[in-house]
Amino acid sequence: MYTTSNENIPxxxxxxxxxxxxxxxxxxxxxxxxxxxxxxxxxDYAVTASWSGIPSNCCEQSTTAKFYIxxxxxxxxxxxxxxxxxxxxPASNHHYRWKWELSxxxxxxxxxxxxxDSNLSTGYRVSTSxxxxxxxxxxxxxxxxxxxxxxxKRTNIPNGD
Numbered sequence: 275m276y277t278t279s280n281e282n283i284p285x286x287x288x289x290x291x292x293x294x295x296x297x298x299x300x301x302x303x304x305x306x307x308x309x310x311x312x313x314x315x316x317x318d319y320a321v322t323a324s325w326s327g328i329p330s331n332c333c334e335q336s337t338t339a340k341f342y343i344x345x346x347x348x349x350x351x352x353x354x355x356x357x358x359x360x361x362x363x364p365a366s367n368h369h370y371r372w373k374w375e376l377s378x379x380x381x382x383x384x385x386x387x388x389x390x391d392s393n394l395s396t397g398y399r400v401s402t403s404x405x406x407x408x409x410x411x412x413x414x415x416x417x418x419x420x421x422x423x424x425x426x427k428r429t430n431i432p433n434g435d
Contacts, residue, residue, distance in 0.1 A: 307327050308326075308327040308328055308392060309325065309326055310323055310339075311324050312370045312400045313400065314401060318402055318405050318429055319361060319363060319402065319431045320402070321360050321370065321402065322357055322360075323341050323351070324356070325356065325372065327355070328354040328355070328374045330354060331376060331381070331388065331390045332376055332389070332390070333378055333380060333388065335377070336377050337352060337353055337354050337374065337376045338374065338375045338376070339351040339352070339353075339356070341371075341372050343360065344368050362402060363402065363431075364403065364405040364431070365401075365404045365405070366401065367402075368401075369397050369399050370398050371394050371396070372395050373391065373393060375390070375392075376390050376391070377389040405429055408427065409428045411423065411424070412424050
């Protein structure tokens with residue numbers, strides 16, 4: 275017959291508590307991968323960067339995703355996931371990198387400062403298309419001595435003022 279002594283029960287409870295503590299720490303460190311994807315989506319003007327999986331390691335956390343083009347800072351995004359658009363112009367071919375930073379208060383008592391960050395990613399090379407030609411070009415002679423030319427815009431480049 276199997277018996278246990280009362281002296282071993284607190285030890286087993288402590289082991290269970292330690293295992294639970296280790297599990298909670300590992301879960302708070304963020305076991306999911308942080309990812310960023312870049313795409314021009316056929317645009318002749320901008321590249322969109324989307325990110326996800328930034329861990330939640332701090333209480334009252336502020337999260338920033340920082341994006342770089344050719345190793346120069348370009349812009350910030352905020353939140354554990356999201357997307358930003360970066361205007362780069364037609365026929366561009368750049369190297370994109372990113373990193374994340376977070377700050378807030380510690381998870382234990384939510385009083386002491388807490389921060390974490392990632393290294394700069396190795397990066398991705400993304401190109402935009404050449405400037406898109408106008409579509410449906412038409413000319414008409416509305417008035418004597420003048421010609422009216424119309425077309426449909428196909429480019430992603432914003433209109434000028």
